[in-house]
Amino acid sequence: KNEVEQSPQNLTAQEGEFITINCSYSVGISALHWLQQHPGGGIVSLFMLSSGKKKHGRLIATINIQEKHSSLHITASHPRDSAVYICAVTNMYSGGGADGLTFGKGTHLIIQP
Amino acid sequence: DGGITQSPKYLFRKEGQNVTLSCEQNLNHDAMYWYRQDPGQGLRLIYYSQIVNDFQKGDIAEGYSVSREKKESFPLTVTSAQKNPTAFYLCASSISQRETQYFGPGTRLLVL
Numbered sequence: 001k002n003e004v005e006q007s008p009q010n011l012t013a014q015e016g017e018f019i020t021i022n023c024s025y026s027v028g029i030s031a032l033h034w035l036q037q038h039p040g041g042g043i044v045s046l047f048m049l050s051s052g053k054k055k056h057g058r059l060i061a062t063i064n065i066q067e068k069h070s071s072l073h074i075t076a077s078h079p080r081d082s083a084v085y086i087c088a089v090t091n092m093y094s095g096g097g098a099d100g101l102t103f104g105k106g107t108h109l110i111i112q113p
Numbered sequence: 114d115g116g117i118t119q120s121p122k123y124l125f126r127k128e129g130q131n132v133t134l135s136c137e138q139n140l141n142h143d144a145m146y147w148y149r150q151d152p153g154q155g156l157r158l159i160y161y162s163q164i165v166n167d168f169q170k171g172d173i174a175e176g177y178s179v180s181r182e183k184k185e186s187f188p189l190t191v192t193s194a195q196k197n198p199t200a201f202y203l204c205a206s207s208i209s210q211r212e213t214q215y216f217g218p219g220t221r222l223l224v225l
Contacts, residue, residue, distance in 0.1 A: 004155070030211065041201055043216035086155070090211055101214075103155035 002027050002091050006104040014112055019074040021107045023087030026068065034061050034072050035086040037106065043086070046072070077111045084108050116140070119204050119217035126191065126198060127225050134189045134220045136204035143209055145187040149173060150201040150219075159202075162187055163210055191222065199224050 003026040013019055023032070034046040047054050047061040049070075054061050058077075063070040074081055087104040117138040126132045136145065144163050148156040158171030162181040176195025181187055187206075191198045201221050205214040 033213070035216075041203075041219040041221070043203060043205075043219075045213050045215065048213045088156075101158065103157075105153065105155045 002029070002089055002102040004087055004089055004102050004104040006085075006087050006107050008107060009105070010108045010110075012110045012112065013077060015078060017077050017111075019077050019081070019109065019111075021072045021085050021087075021109070023070045023072070023104055024068055025089050025102075027091070029068075029089040029091060031090040032063055032070050033088040033090070033101075034070075035088060037084040037086060039083070046085075074109075079111045079113050082110050117204060117206055117215055117217040119202075119220050121220060122218070124220055124222045125225050126222060129193045131190055131192050132222070134191070134202055134204075134222070136187045136189065136217060137185055138187075138206045138215075138217075139185060140206055140208075140215065141184070142206035142215070143184070144207045144212075145181070146205045146207075146214065147171075147177075147179065147187070147189045148203045148205065150203060156203065159189065198222055 005024050007022045031048050031050045033048050035043050036046050037043045049063050058075045060073040084106040086106045089102050120135045146161040147159040149159055150156050157173050159177050160168055160171055160179040162168040165184050168179050168181050176192055178190045201219050203219045204217040207214045
């Protein structure tokens with residue numbers, strides 16, 4: 001079974017700082033997902049990527065398949081970015097469907113004004 | 114507006130009682146999922162359904178049951194056999210397996 005590790009577990013930064021959250025996994029995947037969970041609990045999917053880099057506004061996600069590693073970057077961070085960021089992977093070698101998803105424990109990010 | 118809804122937002126269960134959590138989507142998605150989230154742990158899959166009238170157990174299905182009689186609806190019943198039901202429950206849906214999943218707002222279940 002895939003092991004998904006995120007770092008750091010907790011991160012507090014000042015408004016405007018460049019933020020990096022890391023995710024590593026242990027076995028081959030077909031896709032990696034970055035999710036955002038706000039204090040109320042709802043989860044929003046930010047990115048799904050299988051190679052290279054994707055950008056949406058101030059958010060950038062990269063993945064290195066050979067190193068089994070992904071990073072989520074936030075540029076010009078803002079207090080509204082405060083949330084839990086979750087990495088999840090779609091496992092390559094499974095029967096397909098939801099049994100192929102493995103989640104990390106999340107990174108709790110706080111951006112102070 | 115298309116989306117996925119869950120109700121209620123908070124649910125209280127008495128000892129020995131079965132309770133049902135609602136999940137509805139109007140995104141025309143074939144696949145639907147139920148996850149459980151506990152503090153300090155990643156989401157864990159309870160059940161999933163790839164198509165109407167079919168569903169499969171996830172990693173932690175014991176003490177739970179589901180039905181998928183309609184494409185739009187995937188209710189989860191927490192039975193009295195689930196000894197530690199206090200958790201945050203999230204429902205999700207996707208166009209098909211392995212596609213981006215869209216999550217509902219969640220239901221927090223507490224035991225009285």
